[in-house]
Amino acid sequence: MKKLNCVFALLAILVLVSCGTNPQPTPPVSNPPTPTPGPVQVTPTPTTPDPVPQPTPNPPTTTPTPVTPPVSGVHEIKVTARNWEFSPSSIEVKKGEKVRLLVTSVDVPHGFSVPEYQINERLDPGKEVAVEFTAEKTGEFTAFCSVFCGAGHSKMRGKIVVT
Numbered sequence: 001m002k003k004l005n006c007v008f009a010l011l012a013i014l015v016l017v018s019c020g021t022n023p024q025p026t027p028p029v030s031n032p033p034t035p036t037p038g039p040v041q042v043t044p045t046p047t048t049p050d051p052v053p054q055p056t057p058n059p060p061t062t063t064p065t066p067v068t069p070p071v072s073g074v075h076e077i078k079v080t081a082r083n084w085e086f087s088p089s090s091i092e093v094k095k096g097e098k099v100r101l102l103v104t105s106v107d108v109p110h111g112f113s114v115p116e117y118q119i120n121e122r123l124d125p126g127k128e129v130a131v132e133f134t135a136e137k138t139g140e141f142t143a144f145c146s147v148f149c150g151a152g153h154s155k156m157r158g159k160i161v162v163t
Ligand SMILES: [Cu+2]
Pocket: 109, 110, 111, 145, 146, 147, 148, 149, 150, 153, 154, 156
């Protein structure tokens, strides 16, 4: 009888051992990794909105200004009147020039007349008279004394040449 108990005990041990050596396959407990909260990504919101590209307006059309020759001022010429001549006797100017003749009689009253330019000035002695005109007409124009001044009055002539 004692021998039988030993067999049972052996069997029980075997069963226990076999059970121990044959473990039930346990389904692997999958531990899904818990997402660890990382640093919160804060997308920076632009404080100033991007400038909306404006359509470039058409560039101002600059009309070319006509190139005008610089006004070189007034062509000024001093003229002396005396018995019985003008000095210089010939005055040369360019067409289109603004001319200012500063005419002075140095002896007696004379006159300075250029009919083609509607010029007729009296020249009192010692008084400078400005005769201004624009030389619009080309040619030679006679300047003569228009105030009787003596024997040579009719021959007191000068000329203005406009080229
Ligand atoms: Cu005269």
